[in-house]
Amino acid sequence: MITRRCSERRFFMRPGRETNNAFIYCLALAARKTGVSIVCVGTLSNHWHGIVVDKHGRLPQFLEHFHKLCAIPRSERIHAGCEETRP
Numbered sequence: 001m002i003t004r005r006c007s008e009r010r011f012f013m014r015p016g017r018e019t020n021n022a023f024i025y026c027l028a029l030a031a032r033k034t035g036v037s038i039v040c041v042g043t044l045s046n047h048w049h050g051i052v053v054d055k056h057g058r059l060p061q062f063l064e065h066f067h068k069l070c071a072i073p074r075s076e077r078i079h080a081g082c083e084e085t086r087p
Helices: 017-034 059-079
Strands: 002-005 037-043 047-053
Touching: 002 059, 017 037, 017 047, 017 059
Parallel strands: none
Antiparallel strands: 002 047, 037 047
8 A cells, every 4th residue: 555645735736627637647647657557546635545566576666757757747737827835
């Protein structure tokens, strides 16, 4: 089981079509690249939980790739003025 919270415990993962789609896309891409199987995932506004199967010992690479991918869409939205930078 994996649990990861957002930086500074802020609500960076507020539910919405764009956020949800970006999260699922990043998760699927990282899983496909590393061979990690996703059993289930739950997201909240400031953290996520996941149950995964890692048969090849690539969990660290999966997490690194996934978290990098998730950070990109959010930073692009902030720079475009679509999201507040303060809580």
